[in-house]
Amino acid sequence: MSTSRLLPQPLLNWLQQHADALDQGQGPADELVPRLGQAGLLRLGVPSALGGSDGTIGDAIEAIAQVAEHSLTAAFVFWGQRTFIDYVVNGESPALRERWLPTLLTGELAGxxxxxxxxxxxxxxxxxxxxxxxxxxxxxxxxxxxxxxxxxxxxxxxxxxxxxxxxxxxxxxxxxxxxxxxxxxxxxxxxxxxxxxxxxxxxxxxxxxxxxxxxxxxxxxxGPDYLRRIRPHFLGMQCGMSIGLARAALAASRAACGPRTSLQAPLQALEQDLAQATAALQAGVASGQYASQAAPLFELRIALAGLVQTAVQLELQATGGRAYLQGQAPGFARRWLEAAFVPVVTPSLTQLQAELARQRAQAAPSAPSGQLAPAVATA
The missing domain is CATH 2.40.110.10 (Butyryl-CoA Dehydrogenase, subunit A, domain 2)
Structure with missing residues (x-):
């Protein structure tokens, strides 16, 4: 479902082989960050002058999404490593860039x-x-x-x-x-x-x-000024996890349901919604609007989490009872638990909804005397 594949075949094979083991704490966890580095993924969106491969943060978001199609554990670690790299790149200390970036980009040093x-x-x-x-x-x-x-x-x-x-x-x-x-x-x-x-x-x-x-x-x-500047990258790359997991569930749904018409319409609608949300995220990050307007990014994070939940529900419907038989629906049980993580990873959906409500309440005009202000939606 991605238009441009960023994962080299050796990494793709490794993720497919170890996804369930990494999820259950039985995988080769020590190899994960170095393998991301060897594949060149940690350099995406980092200036070549600092050892990266240029491009934009959008490339990093897409790479995280493509990893999440195979393993949310790997994508979560990828997000942590790449986000820390972003902190160092945008930080005030040249000494840290010189000292740590080379090994952060290869995955030898964990961030x-x-x-x-x-x-x-x-x-x-x-x-x-x-x-x-x-x-x-x-x-x-x-x-x-x-x-x-x-x-x-x-x-x-x-x-x-x-x-x-x-x-x-x-x-x-x-x-x-x-x-x-x-x-x-x-x-x-x-x-x-x-x-x-x-x-x-x-x-x-x-x-x-x-x-x-x-x-x-x-x-x-x-810190507050710095955090506002880096927050779009922090949340944008985090959204890549949801994008990839939703893609994986939708692909599995299509493979499971075959030509049955009852699920074709909701599948097509969800695929379109996911593509639109992904395009909106990429456009907003590229334009820099989220640095001064955080609410649309919060709303996208919430919307993408909702798409993940709907996607795994569709996968369950498409798979039917086979989803509860071991070995009959490869990856479904893992994706189901991965989807349960998306709403609670910080900032959680509850926290984002509360922040949006607070912002809307501050922006709402005061109600005239004797009247009640309109209720604030929490998205």
Whole structure:
């Protein structure tokens, strides 16, 4: 269903072979990020001057979608790695670009976003969970000391990683965004969280106790401005996961239902809706409109999640009772659980709907005295 194939055949074969195992935590998880790097996917949309292959962020979105057609676990890790690369590319520290980009782009070094909490903070959903204070150590007088934690971070590869996080700099100062290496004293990674699916996504929690951070590992001193600039890429690439999963379910539905007419109309309508949403996402990201107008991007994320749910329901209808027989509907049970993840990945649909409602309430004119303001829809 994609017009341009970005996945080389060896990676495609590997994903098809290991998709179920990666979902259930029994796959070759350590190979995943290096294989994405070997396939050149991590370089898409990165300037060639920085080691990338040029193109646009739209190319990265499409690549994530194509990976998600075969494994949402792989696409989720891909999103985490590529999003962290985006943070470094757009950050304020040339030293980090020089130090980390070469191995991030090959997949030798794992990058974790860690900014889900920050995105919720930006939408006034929750407070920042890491506090920072100046480092007053006489031997290392610059930089910061960090305390706090992150309850859910993906792509925390056990062999090593770097993670981005927003930190509270104290009263009167904007939050900053920093990058933290896994080897830092005081940084603790928990065991992988007990997910019901996507188990090889290396998702765990982080705890920080008096972690010393060098000054050159600050990605942005004005975190809110930086987060607004990178949010379109963060969410746009996240939408690629939904696009790919919906494509996979629709393709399986067509293969299962054959020429039966009862499902042809809803399948065709859903395919058209998906194509239109994908085109709208690509156009909005390319134009840069989402940097100043986040609501349309939130609405697209919600709409795409709805298309995923409808697509897997159609696949179930097309497959019928065979969907409940092991080995009779390859990939269906995995896609069903993958689809259940889409509404809850941060920012969740509930959080996005609440933010849209808040924005609409702020934009609505005050009702005249004695009248009630109209109810606010939550999309």
């Amino acid at each position: 974790a976003t860690g900014l889900s909490n920050a995105m919720k903070f930006l939408s006034q959903i929750e407070q920042l969970q890491i506090q920072a204070k100046p480092n007053t150590d006489t031997e290392q007088p610059s930089g910061l000391r960090l305390d706090g934690g992150l309850p859910w971070v993906t792509n925390l590869q056990p062999q090593g990683f770097v993670v981005a996080a927003a930190v509270d700099m104290g009263p009167g100062q904007p939050p900053a965004v920093v990058a933290i290496e896994s080897g830092r004293t005081g940084l603790q990674r928990t065991p992988d969280l007990g997910l019901v699916a996507l188990r090889d996504s290396r998702t765990a929690a982080l705890k920080l106790k008096d972690v010393v951070l060098p000054a050159d590992q600050v990605l942005a001193r004005n």
